[in-house]
Amino acid sequence: MTSAAALPLRERKKAETWAALHEAAASLALERGVDHTTVEAIASSAGVSPRTFFNYFEVKEDAIVGLREPVLEASKLSGISVTADDLVGQVSRLLMAVAWTAIGGTDRARRRLLIAQYPNLGRRHMDYMVKAERLVTEGIAGLLAQDPAWSVGAEGFGPEEAARMLVMIAGVPIRFNLSSADYDPVEGISEETLDPSLTLLHHLLRKLS
Template identity: 50%
Template structure:
């Protein structure tokens, strides 16, 4: 199975969750919807955790099992996760940039799965300071991808060794950080483009035009 197809399959996974997982998802959604409704009704400052939990019908202790802050509940954010299956077909022999870009997209998307992206964008326009929570989650996703890539390089040391043989400075950590930072460019470019629809979201294959353009520009710059 090609890496792109694996990313797409995991991004669109339809495996039936367990009863416990469904209950957890329902509680998370209830808290998120309550938080959004209260912010729209009363404003962010007045939408307290106490009011959110009262409306959702759960305890404040339960709230903090799902969200570390009120802002995370409003935006529907969670800690991003890395599915080990994403790494099974990763190869350093083909389009490493594209693979890492798609990996980053899937991991970053896990932080807000099932959230109304249009409404979230409206809320961040109303309260711009909440964007820092989105940035923090993106940074967490990049940390996960960097860790995964470092592990892959440990199993395939020749790729990084070839870079150093060409006289380039930097250790493996530097190489990993630069690769992930570079791989985020097509993702950020696509989101910033007029072709991106918050309502539709992004699938791994949606990065293809930006990746193609990136490779073309890169060849001209070198």
Template identity: 60%
Template sequence: MPTSASPSLRERKKVETWTAIHEAAASLAQERGLDQATVEAIAESAGVSPRTFFNYFPAKEDAVLGLHEPVLEPGEAAKLTGADDFLGQVTLVLVAVARSALRGTDRARRRQLLERYPHLFARQMEYMAKAEALVCDAVADVLAADPSWSSGAEGFSPGETARMLVMLAAVPAKFKAKSKDFDPAAGLTPENLAPAVALFHHLQRKLS
């Protein structure tokens, strides 16, 4: 029994430490300014050593925003069937992977910090690029396994086709995120994305 419980306890401790460091970093950036939110100050506020800080975050900017390495869960990858509305599938999976990089953070506070320190946006976009790369690889695998795609579309490889498809799939998400009724605290969900995906399909039919 103790052996099976041990990993769970370690995982909880990791989550608690990650949260303590992120909360300390975000709070210091808000209260004292980003320049004053040094790794040493963050570590002291979180009750950890600077060495422990770097076990969880590669830089203070990542800690301030609460960024994780994005993850494509097997359950999400399984949603990429290549069947009807493949673009919609890719959009939802892309959003899920992007959200995995931002999990466990206060979205409203992160948005305030990004508005106050616009250069942090570049750091966040690096993680979004990692999310896109994960989805690109998964989509390429689906296309490579489908005879109608594996030979190449218009002379492009499955990998190149996947990259184009992921770029297109990001359009409905970006459209919704910039709409007036978008709630950053709620984030992007399959439900609030559906109208944007439907509009994208409508435009595809009209333009093709």
């Protein structure tokens, strides 16, 4: 991800304001609790107006967790080969990458603590993961529609349905890792920790086919 220092001045200012609002919101939530953390208090602590707050976040919960709209970069999508044997693995890694773009801030331990204390923050977090999944599904559907082997559809289903199913399957290794006993929310999931789960999925698909 591009560092704030490398951005043009206007974008750098926006990144700095976003970070200030997130830092203020998370700190106040730990200090006062989510219910007693208001948009006005967050904005005041960050040195901006409440109106400015809503230019960056829909609700205070997004600011507390550090959530933003997920982004699917064209370069990452164009790197997907729908004819490759490891298509599921490619989509799984893409899904993970897009999901991470929805999460800002660097204090993962604090985020974990807040979500553990306030389940509604976890639900809001999941809303953004669903957004990331939809974004990837739309992108993959576009790729499938351009490929002759996929565009004709299968079993009465078109590329859009195939893409939705593919993304659901690709999400299984990620969810498998998230539910593992040794999963560390602070460290998160990397390609290295995802690979064994992908290997297991491929093995099961071969056994079941």
